Amino acid sequence: MTVFKLAVVSAGLSKPSSTRLLADRLAESTVRQLALQGREVEVTVVELRDLAGDIANNFVTGFPAAALRGAIEAVTDADALIAVTPIFTASYSGLFKSFFDVIDQDALTGKPVLIAATGGTPRHSLALEHAVRPLFSYLRAVVLPTAVYAATDDWGAAGDGHTDGLPRRIDRAAGELAALLAGRTPAEPSLPEQVVPFAEQLAALRV
Numbered sequence: 448m449t450v451f452k453l454a455v456v457s458a459g460l461s462k463p464s465s466t467r468l469l470a471d472r473l474a475e476s477t478v479r480q481l482a483l484q485g486r487e488v489e490v491t492v493v494e495l496r497d498l499a500g501d502i503a504n505n506f507v508t509g510f511p512a513a514a515l516r517g518a519i520e521a522v523t524d525a526d527a528l529i530a531v532t533p534i535f536t537a538s539y540s541g542l543f544k545s546f547f548d549v550i551d552q553d554a555l556t557g558k559p560v561l562i563a564a565t566g567g568t569p570r571h572s573l574a575l576e577h578a579v580r581p582l583f584s585y586l587r588a589v590v591l592p593t594a595v596y597a598a599t600d601d602w603g604a605a606g607d608g609h610t611d612g613l614p615r616r617i618d619r620a621a622g623e624l625a626a627l628l629a630g631r632t633p634a635e636p637s638l639p640e641q642v643v644p645f646a647e648q649l650a651a652l653r654v
């Protein structure tokens with residue numbers, strides 16, 4: 448059976464990071480709900496914190512360093528994406544936006560994307576709707592209806608079991624992603640880029 452590839456992008460800066468924790472919870476729930484339907488998932492986590500220098504350099508040089516290239520390929524080759532940003536100044540973080548700025552603008556077309564964010568205050572939950580959702584809509588991704596926001600107060604026992612607590616919101620969003628993926632066929636592995644040796648290119652020119 449072909450395995451779905453799920454890319455998870457976390458733009459958290461702290462260690463430990465609540466953004467990464469939310470990303471992991473969403474991925475676990477998606478894997479669990481797809482497993483119930485007999486589908487397997489391979490998860491690749493991209494921590495943008497580790498790529499901050501490479502992303503900045505990409506803007507200056509126009510080329511991604513090896514680690515950043517690997518991260519971009521993990522995202523563009525995936526069948527689906529979970530994208531989680533901390534809210535900075537009422538919007539996505541600059542690092543989160545910069546990563547999607549260095550990816551080809553057509554690379555996410557048609558890709559299911561589950562969006563999520565963490566923040567200090569519950570009052571900024573709509574940043575997902577006025578900033579993050581339009582970003583992925585512009586990239587022509589298929590953004591899932593439920594976006595998950597976790598404020599500091601959402602973590603811990605208070606939300607557990609509540610009809611609209613964080614665990615329920617995570618399962619609802621992951622359930623939407625699992626349902627969408629279950630109806631799709633996993634993408635074929637992309638062929639490695641054919642590199643034509645320089646001598647061969649020269650020989651081809653000598654007609």
Ligand SMILES: Cc1cc2nc3c(=O)[nH]c(=O)nc-3n(C[C@H](O)[C@H](O)[C@H](O)COP(=O)(O)O)c2cc1C
Pocket residue numbers: 458459460461462463464465466467533534535536537538565566567568569571
């Ligand atoms: C520069 C900066 C700006 C922030 N702005 C906001 C904000 O506007 N709204 C909000 O709810 N939280 C804001 N926060 C808090 C972070 O969103 C929150 O701490 C986040 O969950 C941290 O994620 P991490 O633990 O993954 O690093 C800000 C934090 C920083 C460092």
